[in-house]
Amino acid sequence: MSDTVMSLNNVHKIYGDFKALNGISLKVKKGQIFGYLGPNGSGKTTTIKLILGLIKPSSGDVRVLEQNPYINNNNVMQMRNLVGAMLEIDGLYEKLTGLQNILFWANLHNMNNQRARKSANEVIGAMNLSKWANVQVEKYSHGMRKRLAFARALVSDPQILILDEPTSGVDPESRYLIREMMKELAQNDKTIFFSSHDLDEVQKTCSNIAILNKGEVISYGALNDILSTFGARKLQVRLISVEDTQIFAKKLQNFGYNIKIDGQVISFYPKKDLNIFEIINPQKIVDTWKSESSLEEAYLNLVADNNR
Numbered sequence: 001m002s003d004t005v006m007s008l009n010n011v012h013k014i015y016g017d018f019k020a021l022n023g024i025s026l027k028v029k030k031g032q033i034f035g036y037l038g039p040n041g042s043g044k045t046t047t048i049k050l051i052l053g054l055i056k057p058s059s060g061d062v063r064v065l066e067q068n069p070y071i072n073n074n075n076v077m078q079m080r081n082l083v084g085a086m087l088e089i090d091g092l093y094e095k096l097t098g099l100q101n102i103l104f105w106a107n108l109h110n111m112n113n114q115r116a117r118k119s120a121n122e123v124i125g126a127m128n129l130s131k132w133a134n135v136q137v138e139k140y141s142h143g144m145r146k147r148l149a150f151a152r153a154l155v156s157d158p159q160i161l162i163l164d165e166p167t168s169g170v171d172p173e174s175r176y177l178i179r180e181m182m183k184e185l186a187q188n189d190k191t192i193f194f195s196s197h198d199l200d201e202v203q204k205t206c207s208n209i210a211i212l213n214k215g216e217v218i219s220y221g222a223l224n225d226i227l228s229t230f231g232a233r234k235l236q237v238r239l240i241s242v243e244d245t246q247i248f249a250k251k252l253q254n255f256g257y258n259i260k261i262d263g264q265v266i267s268f269y270p271k272k273d274l275n276i277f278e279i280i281n282p283q284k285i286v287d288t289w290k291s292e293s294s295l296e297e298a299y300l301n302l303v304a305d306n307n308r
């Protein structure tokens with residue numbers, strides 16, 4: 001069997017006359033923590049719903065563990081038992097306790113009572129919710145609900161976890177717990193696919209990413225490859241005076257560049273055809289160098305380039 005556990009091949013999703021996804025192709029391999037990024041409305045949740053079989057693609061092929069998740073047959077039912085999910089709307093039952101919510105889910109996954117109880121207590125403990133296990137969910141804070149929804153996704157010991165913005169709006173403690181749990185799962189060969197707007201988090205957690213913009217994948221691959229390709233493009237220029245820094249900054253902005261100024265240093269991502277010595281007197285430049293790029297810089301510039 002191939003080590004690809006999920007794939008999308010030229011997937012389109014059209015709502016009325018609006019193209020939410022416009023030919024997405026992706027592969028996610030076993031053991032990867034795969035970050036799915038993109039501005040609001042770029043199609044992340046739509047992709048996640050397709051992967052979970054909650055909606056049907058307009059065209060193209062979606063596979064999870066070699067199955068088409070939208071079809072109902074025995075193979076797909078078995079596949080679903082190997083997938084844990086956490087959506088933005090958590091679907092927790094308010095009047096049930098945290099433990100009851102998880103046991104209910106375990107029951108849907110056909111776990112026997114003994115295994116369900118053991119596993120439920122473990123995942124509740126791992127998410128630091130043991131003291132709240134017997135409290136109704138309506139009394140939980142937002143961060144606690146997120147941790148409980150994450151625990152619920154884990155209870156059946158899934159091979160694949162699909163998470164839609166698992167850490168949005170949670171406190172640093174919950175964020176840390178969820179992040180560390182993701183890393184531990186990946187070390188045990190589980191695969192995690194999650195959408196996020198938290199680029200720092202994605203940089204700390206993911207092995208692979210895809211960046212989506214307006215329903216299209218604009219960057220996709222190993223995070224380190226994307227950062228080093230992008231970092232190689234970042235240029236820093238130190239000028240001899242604050243005044244010269246301002247003049248150079250203005251010229252670059254007139255050319256449409258996003259720049260960052262730190263004292264007398266300007267950093268930006270030059271296009272191939274730019275010769276900086278044609279727009280600033282070389283004698284005004286003290287030094288130029290290339291430097292590392294953060295995911296945030298890579299993301300902002302990739303999306304801006306794509307929107308131009």
Ligand SMILES: Nc1ncnc2c1ncn2[C@@H]1O[C@H](COP(=O)(O)OP(=O)(O)OP(=O)(O)O)[C@@H](O)[C@H]1O
Nearest residue numbers: 015016018020038039040041042043044045046047
């Ligand atoms: N059922 C629907 N009917 C019509 N349009 C929809 C439907 N669901 C989503 N869309 C549209 O498809 C686009 C993609 O939505 P989606 O929720 O996938 O974006 P997203 O990347 O998850 O956004 P966010 O970061 O804000 O959660 C949006 O423009 C949205 O309005």
